Amino acid sequence: NAGVTQTPKFRVLKTGQSMTLLCAQDMNHEYMYWYRQDPGMGLRLIHYSVGEGTTAKGEVPDGYNVSRLKKQNFLLGLESAAPSQTSVYFCASSYSFGNEQFFGPGTRLTVL
Amino acid sequence: SQKIEQNSEALNIQEGKTATLTCNYTNYSPAYLQWYRQDPGRGPVFLLLIRENEKEKRKERLKVTFDTTLKQSLFHITASQPADSATYLCALDRGDMRFGAGTRLTVKP
DSSP, X not given: OOOEEEEOSEEEEOTTOOEEEEEEESSOOSEEEEEEEETTTEEEEEEEESSTTOOEEOSXXXXXXXXXXXXXXXXXXXXXXXXXXXXXXXXXXXXXXXSOOEEOOOEEEEEO | OOEEEESOSEEEEETTSOEEXXXXXXXXXXXXXXXXXXXXXXXXXXXXXXXXXXXXXXXXXXEEXXXXXXXXXXXXXXXXXXXXXXXXXXXXXXXXXXXXXXEEEEEXX
């Protein structure tokens, strides 16, 4: 089993460009999450999903959109990238609320 | 506003000693509290989970306590080893997980 995978691993964007980050899990988990991690800030929840076709806002949702069309995939979109979105993005999944989360390896995004 | 504080950014201890990390929170009532380990350049890895009605949980050399009155969790690593060097994150869970900034632990031989 691959666990949680993220694509791409690295990306450089110019301000105003758009992109989509893909997260995939093969553990049949219901819950999936997108976080960003900045130095000294810890992990902050962007959006999450409690099942296929559902999404919810986390702590820092502005500037991001998500979709969960298939249970195993959770997509994070940036419609118009800004330098403030330079960060490391982690995807995670869990069986349900109150269970451990399994994290992907991260995507390092730089917005110039 | 909700706040999660981990006692210090960095903690240095000698091999064999017990490392104690603190997680304090305000304006939050988590149903669960979790601890994760993160190595440089990698995603966090789950260590322990404790429920709001539990006082203590143990797993091998790890122990976590949870005091909902003090709004504090303590995370202990006994007989620490250089391989325990990493950043440790506490996370509060009430549907949407909130993480502390982490404590970077260095265990010196």
